[in-house]
Amino acid sequence: MSWLPTLQTATPEEGYELAIKLSRMAVKKTQPDDEARARMRPEYANDADSLIASSHVVAVNFHTVSQANDHWRDR
Amino acid sequence: MSWLPTLQTATPEEGYELAIKLSRMAVKKTQPDDEARARMRPEYANDADSLIASSHVVAVNFHTVSQANDHWRDR
Amino acid sequence: MSWLPTLQTATPEEGYELAIKLSRMAVKKTQPDDEARARMRPEYANDADSLIASSHVVAVNFHTVSQANDHWRDR
Amino acid sequence: MSWLPTLQTATPEEGYELAIKLSRMAVKKTQPDDEARARMRPEYANDADSLIASSHVVAVNFHTVSQANDHWRDR
Amino acid sequence: MSWLPTLQTATPEEGYELAIKLSRMAVKKTQPDDEARARMRPEYANDADSLIASSHVVAVNFHTVSQANDHWRDR
Amino acid sequence: MSWLPTLQTATPEEGYELAIKLSRMAVKKTQPDDEARARMRPEYANDADSLIASSHVVAVNFHTVSQANDHWRDR
Numbered sequence: 001m002s003w004l005p006t007l008q009t010a011t012p013e014e015g016y017e018l019a020i021k022l023s024r025m026a027v028k029k030t031q032p033d034d035e036a037r038a039r040m041r042p043e044y045a046n047d048a049d050s051l052i053a054s055s056h057v058v059a060v061n062f063h064t065v066s067q068a069n070d071h072w073r074d075r
Numbered sequence: 076m077s078w079l080p081t082l083q084t085a086t087p088e089e090g091y092e093l094a095i096k097l098s099r100m101a102v103k104k105t106q107p108d109d110e111a112r113a114r115m116r117p118e119y120a121n122d123a124d125s126l127i128a129s130s131h132v133v134a135v136n137f138h139t140v141s142q143a144n145d146h147w148r149d150r
Numbered sequence: 151m152s153w154l155p156t157l158q159t160a161t162p163e164e165g166y167e168l169a170i171k172l173s174r175m176a177v178k179k180t181q182p183d184d185e186a187r188a189r190m191r192p193e194y195a196n197d198a199d200s201l202i203a204s205s206h207v208v209a210v211n212f213h214t215v216s217q218a219n220d221h222w223r224d225r
Numbered sequence: 226m227s228w229l230p231t232l233q234t235a236t237p238e239e240g241y242e243l244a245i246k247l248s249r250m251a252v253k254k255t256q257p258d259d260e261a262r263a264r265m266r267p268e269y270a271n272d273a274d275s276l277i278a279s280s281h282v283v284a285v286n287f288h289t290v291s292q293a294n295d296h297w298r299d300r
Numbered sequence: 301m302s303w304l305p306t307l308q309t310a311t312p313e314e315g316y317e318l319a320i321k322l323s324r325m326a327v328k329k330t331q332p333d334d335e336a337r338a339r340m341r342p343e344y345a346n347d348a349d350s351l352i353a354s355s356h357v358v359a360v361n362f363h364t365v366s367q368a369n370d371h372w373r374d375r
Numbered sequence: 376m377s378w379l380p381t382l383q384t385a386t387p388e389e390g391y392e393l394a395i396k397l398s399r400m401a402v403k404k405t406q407p408d409d410e411a412r413a414r415m416r417p418e419y420a421n422d423a424d425s426l427i428a429s430s431h432v433v434a435v436n437f438h439t440v441s442q443a444n445d446h447w448r449d450r
Contacts, residue, residue: 002311002312002313003313004311004312004313004316005311005312005313006312006372007312007366007371007372008371008373011077011079011080012077012079012080012081012082013077013078013079013080016079016097016100020101020104022316022359022362023355023359024355025316026320026354026355026358026359027351027352027354027355029320029358030344030345030351030354030355031345031346031351036345036346040346040347040348040351041348043348044105044348044349044352045105045106045111046106046111046115047115047348048115048116048118048119048122048125049119049124049125049128049349050348050349050352051102051105051106051115052102052119052125052128052129052132053128053349053352053353053356054101054102054105054352055098055099055101055102055105055132056128056131056132056135056356057352057355057356057359058101058104059097059098059101059132059135059136059139060135060356060359060360060363061359061362061363062097062136062139063135063136063138063139063363064359064362064363064366064371066082066139066142066143067142067366067367067371068366068371068372068373071082071083071139071142071143072081072082072143073083073143086152086154086155087152087154087155087156087157088152088153088154088155091154091172091175095176095179119180120180120181120186121181121186121190122190123190123191123193123194123197123200124194124199124200124203126177126180126181126190127177127194127200127203127204127207128203129176129177129180130173130174130176130177130180130207131203131206131207131210133176133179134172134173134176134207134210134211134214135210137172137211137214138210138211138213138214141157141214141217141218142217146157146158146214146217146218147156147157147218148158148218161227161229161230162227162229162230162231162232163227163228163229163230166229166247166250170251170254194255195255195256195261196256196261196265197265198265198268198269198272198275199269199274199275199278201252201255201256201265202252202269202275202278202279202282203278204251204252204255205248205249205251205252205255205282206278206281206282206285208251208254209247209248209251209282209285209286209289210285212247212286212289213285213286213288213289216232216289216292216293217292221232221233221289221292221293222231222232222293223233223293236377236379236380237377237379237380237381237382238377238378238379238380241379241397241400245401245404269405270405270406270411271406271411271415272415273415273418273419273422273425274419274424274425274428276402276405276406276415277402277419277425277428277429277432278428279401279402279405280398280399280401280402280405280432281428281431281432281435283401283404284397284398284401284432284435284436284439285435287397287436287439288435288436288438288439291382291439291442291443292442296382296383296439296442296443297381297382297443298383298443302386302387302388303388304386304387304388304391305386305387305388306387306447307387307441307446307447308446308448322391322434322437323430323434324430325391326395326429326430326433326434327426327427327429327430329395329433330419330420330426330429330430331420331421331426336420336421340421340422340423340426343423344423344424344427347423349424350423350424350427353424353427353428353431354427356431357427357430357431357434360431360434360435360438361434361437361438363438364434364437364438364441364446367441367442367446368441368446368447368448
């Protein structure tokens with residue numbers, strides 16, 4: 001099954017989780033080695049600027065997901 | 076209850092607060108350790124570039140929230 | 151009174167001023183200490199990259215404000 | 226007269242010039258001292274990363290101006 | 301045949317792949333030497349900040365591709 | 376003749392080329408000296424982070440151009 005069957009989600013919170021998934025998947029596509037990614041984790045998870053940059057990527061993806069769901073307006 | 080039940084807010088100011096919440100939540104999801112985040116706080120709160128980068132993330136999320144509320148046009 | 155009662159402004163120039171205000175408010179929310187912010191000012195106001203980064207944040211917020219005003223098309 | 230009376234321009238090229246003006250104005254608002262800005266100029270004009278960052282800001286502002294002009298579709 | 305005949309894709313996952321392609325193509329246009337790009341690969345693939353920056357570019361391109369496909373709403 | 380007579384292009388690939396042109400033009404407007412730009416070229420063309428940053432600018436401009444062409448939907 002596809003890792004991205006749809007951009008539609010039941011709730012904003014699920015949409016946010018999808019935005020995080022989209023953000024991580026691009027990293028995975030560039031660095032497919034699980035161990036290499038795990039090695040970097042403590043480095044960026046303890047660096048304020050890396051965390052802010054991560055949050056920026058999630059924000060862009062959340063914008064896309066939110067639009068795809070008409071901002072969950074009717075819920 | 077969900078931390079993000081809806082993107083709709085009563086006022087632009089509440090929408091701005093939600094944008095800040097969205098920005099912080101991504102950081103929290105990457106670094107869930109409260110203490111680790113607290114340790115980094117004085118560092119980025121006293122670094123102009125980190126603050127500007129934070130403001131950038133809020134701006135992207137505020138764009139999303141503002142669209143979700145039709146920019147609070149009818150208020 | 152709210153610091154952000156509305157995103158609607160009479161003119162594009164006022165919209166630009168609002169974009170600057172939105173950009174600064176996020177900094178203020180992360181670093182509420184007026185003195186700390188004042189201390190950083192000469193640093194980033196004399197650093198080309200910080201100024202470019204600031205201008206970037208204003209650009210994102212101005213995009214939001216401009217959309218909220220239908221780009222002041224009818225004026 | 227306002228430095229930004231309207232976002233509407235006759236041509237895409239004029240729209241691009243306006244995007245540059247919008248990008249520079251935010252810098253000017255943060256660093257109003259003409260001499261200070263002039264001092265920084267050779268620094269960032271000879272730094273590839275600063276130039277790329279500048280181009281990024283123009284791109285965001287051009288997006289706004291282009292939308293404000295319906296992308297000059299009917300011309 | 302064009303490397304970019306259309307922005308329309310059958311599925312969100314294919315759209316995401318196209319976003320990655322769009323992100324890489326700009327790099328290729330600036331640095332057309334395959335060997336030079338290969339030399340840089342281990343460097344950025346093992347640098348958390350470079351990976352986050354890459355993911356950011358994919359996010360912007362995915363936004364475009366997703367809009368071009370009406371966010372695959374009817375699928 | 377204008378260097379930017381229109382944002383409309385016949386194909387997505389031409390639109391991508393236009394996005395690259397828009398990205399470079401902003402650099403040229405800030406650093407008009409051809410020799411200075413040529414001097415910087417090997418530096419950023421061999422720096423992964425500069426290339427990623429360049430690709431980011433192209434992505435933003437491509438978003439604008441793609442919107443201006445209704446994402447070439449009818450082709």
